[in-house]
Amino acid sequence: MVIVYRSNTGFTRQYAEMLGKAEKMKAFTIAEAGDRVPAGEEVLYMGPLMAGHIAGIDQAVKKFNLKGVCGVGMSPASQHTMDSITRANYIPEGVPLFYLQGGWAPKKVGWLKRRMVNMVTRSTRETLRAKGSSRSPEEDRYLDFLLHGGSFVAFENLGEIRAWMREQQ
Numbered sequence: 001m002v003i004v005y006r007s008n009t010g011f012t013r014q015y016a017e018m019l020g021k022a023e024k025m026k027a028f029t030i031a032e033a034g035d036r037v038p039a040g041e042e043v044l045y046m047g048p049l050m051a052g053h054i055a056g057i058d059q060a061v062k063k064f065n066l067k068g069v070c071g072v073g074m075s076p077a078s079q080h081t082m083d084s085i086t087r088a089n090y091i092p093e094g095v096p097l098f099y100l101q102g103g104w105a106p107k108k109v110g111w112l113k114r115r116m117v118n119m120v121t122r123s124t125r126e127t128l129r130a131k132g133s134s135r136s137p138e139e140d141r142y143l144d145f146l147l148h149g150g151s152f153v154a155f156e157n158l159g160e161i162r163a164w165m166r167e168q169q
């Protein structure tokens with residue numbers, strides 16, 4: 001199995017490279033995979049969430065033998081996140097889905113995309129702002145993240161996906 005990924009602002013790339021290094025697996029961008037990963041190869045596909053859709057997944061489903069899929073988004077991991085990704089993406093039956101919290105890089109995306117994201121996060125920002133000094137340190141951090149960007153990429157988040165990979169061997 002190899003890792004194939006797509007990344008617009010670098011967070012999915014960080015996870016793909018970390019995972020590849022930890023599990024001694026090769027990681028290719030979807031563009032590199034074009035002539036380096038043959039069709040039908042066993043692949044873990046990783047891609048950033050864009051309005052609930054895992055970018056690049058349809059291409060990966062068509063070309064490879066998908067063994068697992070991992071979405072990387074800015075929201076904290078939760079059952080709600082998993083359910084909405086499951087609903088919004090065509091993931092072949094029996095293929096496990098993983099989710100990793102990546103980051104948010106407002107300066108690396110165009111104004112229209114930044115605006116789209118800001119619209120979606122508005123109510124969360126307003127709720128957190130309204131809490132004022134009763135915000136917990138985590139809530140403070142999350143509000144700052146939504147306003148200015150930041151990263152939640154951490155090696156520790158890879159535990160579940162690494163355990164699954166080991167079962168595949």
Ligand SMILES: Cc1cc2nc3c(=O)[nH]c(=O)nc-3n(C[C@H](O)[C@H](O)[C@H](O)COP(=O)(O)O)c2cc1C
Nearest residue numbers: 007008009010011012048051052073074075102103
């Ligand atoms: C237009 C747009 C839509 C997005 N939609 C979602 C989303 O639905 N859910 C989510 O958790 N994150 C969403 N994000 C945030 C990205 O998924 C997040 O920043 C991710 O870490 C980007 O990964 P990358 O750096 O590999 O491109 C969106 C970002 C953009 C620019």
